[in-house]
Amino acid sequence: MSQSGDGTRFVHFSDAHVGHRQYGVKKRRDDMYMTFRSTILDAIDEGVDFAVFSGDLFHNKDVNARALSDAENGLEEFAKEDIPVVGIQGNHDANLYKEDLNWLEYLHSRGRMILLEADLQGEGPVFEEHDFDEPGISSGYVDIDGVRIFGLQYLGQRTGDYLEDVAEAIEKVNEEEGEPEMTILLGHFGIEDHVPGMAGGISFNQLEPVEEVVDYLGLGHLHKQYSHGEWVFNPGSLESHDTREARWDHGYYIVDSNEDGFEPGFYQSKRRPFFRIEFVVDNCNTPEEFEEEFEQELDEVLPDLRSKQQAEYYKAGDGVRDPVIDLHLQGLLQFSRSQLDVDWVRDLVEKKTDALYVNISDATESKETADILQELDEGEDEVRNEDGQIDRDKLESAVFRKLAGQDSRFRDQEEEVAETMTVVKSSVLADESPESVAETIKNRRRELFPEMGGDDE
Template structure:
C-alpha cells in the first residue's frame, strides 16, 4: 500500500482527515485477513512532516493493530519530509517505537555506491532507520531494500542503489527474492507530472530487483511484470476519482520460479490488486449556462438537472468500495458549469446551486468549478478590441488584452464602485505570478490593497493561513487541493466552498 496521506484535511474538512485514517485502518484490516509475512509501504504515510497530535495518534493506533511478527516496511515519500529536509522525521520516531521498519539508502555524492545496513544493526547512527530487511518464508528469504524520495535526483540514485544492492548481497548472501521500496513516477503513466523516471533508467535496478514497490502516483498501474504502484487508498482530487483511476493495495504471493521467469531471484510472484474502502466522488456533467437570460430560469432547470442524475449517483454509492458496513457514504460532488453567461455574473449564485446539490445528494462537500464560464460582456470585449491596440508591428500585445479583461471583470464584480483600482490589483498580482514571485508575497499584496480599498469588508478575511498546532481542530479550515480556481477575483460566492489557494 502507498500514499496514505494521514492528516490530509481536504477542502478544510475534518471529516476528510478522518477518511484518510479510516482508509488506512480498513486497508490494514483487509490485508491482515490474508495473514501476510510483511506489509510494504513505499512513501507518504503522512501528508505533512508537521503533524497534529491526533494524526500521529491515528498512525500509532492503526500500526498497533499489526501483529508483532508482521513487519511494516516503510520508505520515505516527498510528503513525509517535504520542504526543508530534517535529520529526524516522524517516520524515524515510529521506527524507534518498533511500529515500522524505516528503510533508507546511504547515498554518496555523484557516482559511487549506495550503502545498506541490515535492520538488526546495533550501530548508533542506524538506530532511527535501516537499509534492508530480510523476511524468512517457507519458500526462501525475501530481502527488502528502501530508497527514500529523491525528486529530480532519482535517476542518479537508482544507479547507486543497483550497485549497492549487488554489494550488499555479496556481503550478506544472495536472497531468493528482492524487493525495492521507492517513491517516484514512471514515464507515460501521468504525462502531465513531469520529472518521471524512464524505463531505461530502471535497467540496472531490474538486474538485481524482482519487485519494484512504488508510491507517489495516486492511481494503480503496473509495468513490465515487475513494477507495481497500488494507488492511494483515498482519492485526493476530482481527477483522481475518475472511473479509470483504481485505488487500493496489492497482495503478493511468492512461489518457486519456473524456467521462463525473467527475474533475478529463485522465487516468482503472483500479484492481485484489491480496491480500498473509500469515500465516493460523483461528477455531474457540465451544466451549460448559455441558454438562460436570468438566474431564476437557470435555477429552475438546474434543479431538474440535479434530480435527473440522482439515479446515476445511487448506482455509484452502493458499490462495495464506497460503503461503510452496508451503509453508503455521503459523496463528494464535482459540480461544473460551462458556456456564456447572459446575465450579470454577480447574480450567478454558485453557492446556492451548490447548496441545492448538497441537500439533494446528501453530499459531504460540493466542489464548484466555473472556469469554463465566460461572461457575454467579456466575449464582446474580445471581439471589439481595436487591432491597433493589440497588435504592434504584427505582434500580439497580450498585456493590452489582459488589462481590458481585468477592467471588465472588476466592473462586473461587487467591487464595481472602484473598478479601476481593482483592475490594477489584478494586473499587479498577475504580473507577479508570471515572473515567479513568491505566492505569499502576492497574497500579501492582495490582502494589503483590499484592506486599503475595502476596510469594512476585510475585518474577517484571512488568506492561506497555516495550521495553528496549538489551536483546536475546529479552527483549522486551511484549503489545500484542486488547483483550478472556480471564480474570478471579486466574486466571493464560492470562496468558502472552493479552495482559495
C-alpha cells in the same frame, strides 16, 4: 500465517496521507484514517506475512498529535499479529525542520515500522542491514521469509541520477549475503507517461539497471494505480486527494511469492465516493431558467450517483457513504454574473445528494469575457489553466498587455506597462491614497520611459 502454501504473502500499499483534512472538513481527515486502518485489517484477513509501504504515511510535514496517534493506532493492528511493516520516506514525510528524529525515524525506533533508506553520504549508495536488536533510526535493507527488501527514500529530481548506483549497491549486497528468493526495492517516484500532463518522471531507460537486480519495484508517489511489465507496481493512494484523482483506481496489492515467482492481485481500497456533475449554462437566458434547468439536471443524474454509492469499496459497513460532489459549471452565461447564485447552487446540491462537501468549479464565461477572448492576439488558450477554465489573473494581464500594445509609445514595453497597470489596480483596491497611487505611476514612468520628460506631465 500465510495462506499461500509454502510461499510468502505480503501487502504493498502507499500514500495514506494520514492527517489530511481535505477541504478543511473534519470527516475527510477521519476518512484518511478509516481507509488506512481498513486496508491494514483487510491485509491481516488475507493472511499476509509482512507489509511494505512506499511513502507518504503522513500528509503534513508538521505532523500533529492526532495524525501521529492515527498512524500508530493503524500500525498497531499489524503489531498485534506480529506482522512486520517495512516502509520508506515520501516527500510529505520529511520534517519542516530537521531535528533529532523525523516522525518515521520515531516509528522505526519504537518498533512500529522498519524504515529503510540508502546511505548517500559516501561516494555511492550503501544499504546497511537491519539489526532487529539495535535498530537505530533507520536501516538499508531487511530480510523477511526469504525476501530481501531495499528502500530508497524520496529524492525528487535527483532520483534518476542515483538509480544505476542503487542497482550496483543492491547487486553487491546480494553477492555478499547470498541471493534471496525475491528482491524488492521500495521507491517514492513516478514513471513517465503514466499520468497525462505529469512531467519529471523516471524514464524506462533509467530503470534498466534496476530491472536487472530487482524482482519487484514497489512504488508510491503517484496517486494513480498502474503497473509496468511484470515487475513495476504502483497501488496509488488509498484515498482521492483531489477531483481529478477520483477518476483513478486506488488500493493495494496482495502478492503471493514462492520459488517459482510471484503473483500480485490488486484490490480497491475502501474510500468515500466522488461524483462529478457537469452543467452547461448556454441555454439559460435568465437566472430563473438556470435554476429550473439545473434542478432538473440534478434529478436526472441522481440515479447514477446512487448506483455508484452501492460499490462495496464505497460503503461504510452496510451503509452508503455521503459523497463529495465535484460540480463543474461551464458555458456562456446569458445573464449577469452577479445574478449567478452559487450559494443557492451549493445548498440545492447538498440537499438532493446528501453530499459531505460540494466542490464547485465555475468555468462559465460572461458575454463580455467572450468578446474579450475573441480579441486576444495569442488566442484564448493563453488565459486558460490546465483544467480549461479562465484564469482571471491571466485574463487581466492579457487585457492590460493588449491595451498597452495599442499605444505606439508603449508597444515595445507592453509587458512592463501591463505589470504597472496591475500594480496600480491593486493599490486602488487596497484603498491607497490618490497621492500614493500617483507617485507609483510617476516612479514607474521614470524607470520605463526616462525620455518622456518631467514629473508633472
